[in-house]
Amino acid sequence: MGRRDGGSRRDGVRRLTLSNGLGWSPEGSVLYSVDTIPGIVFTRAYDPSTGACGESSVALAIDDGSPDALCVDADGNLWIAIWSAGQVLITSTRNDLSPAQLARFPSSGHLFTVRVGISGLPTTPWAGPPR
Numbered sequence: 001m002g003r004r005d006g007g008s009r010r011d012g013v014r015r016l017t018l019s020n021g022l023g024w025s026p027e028g029s030v031l032y033s034v035d036t037i038p039g040i041v042f043t044r045a046y047d048p049s050t051g052a053c054g055e056s057s058v059a060l061a062i063d064d065g066s067p068d069a070l071c072v073d074a075d076g077n078l079w080i081a082i083w084s085a086g087q088v089l090i091t092s093t094r095n096d097l098s099p100a101q102l103a104r105f106p107s108s109g110h111l112f113t114v115r116v117g118i119s120g121l122p123t124t125p126w127a128g129p130p131r
Contacts, residue, residue, distance in 0.1 A: 021070030021080065024048075032059065032078060034067045041067055041080065060091065087113050 021034035024046065031046040031053055039062040045054030060067075065082035067089070072078055080089045097108055 023072040
């Protein structure tokens with residue numbers, strides 16, 4: 001995973017096997033990314049003004065399935081598609097919650113799965129408009 005500054009490329013995070021699913025926290029200061037093969041969702045500090053990323057740490061390790069696409073909703077919840085499982089995992093953030101908030105919302109930070117019983121259509125290959 002890297003970035004471009006003008007016309008030059010800068011290396012970013014190394015030691016990834018299959019990088020997928022980028023998403024930013026609502027305020028833009030945290031970058032989430034998926035490494036599909038080991039089933040890990042990483043988190044990094046992110047500076048929106050410079051594009052600089054901090055060191056990564058494991059936000060989630062998913063043992064049952066391969067995380068793929070990821071998005072973050074306006075409340076900071078992660079929505080993670082699980083490859084070949086027909087699942088979407090949803091996790092709420094738990095950090096910085098007070099004991100009273102955790103008592104009121106005990107499922108904060110837990111993973112949720114819903115099985116909808118519906119199969120999607122195959123994707124349609126598309127190479128972009130003619131040049």
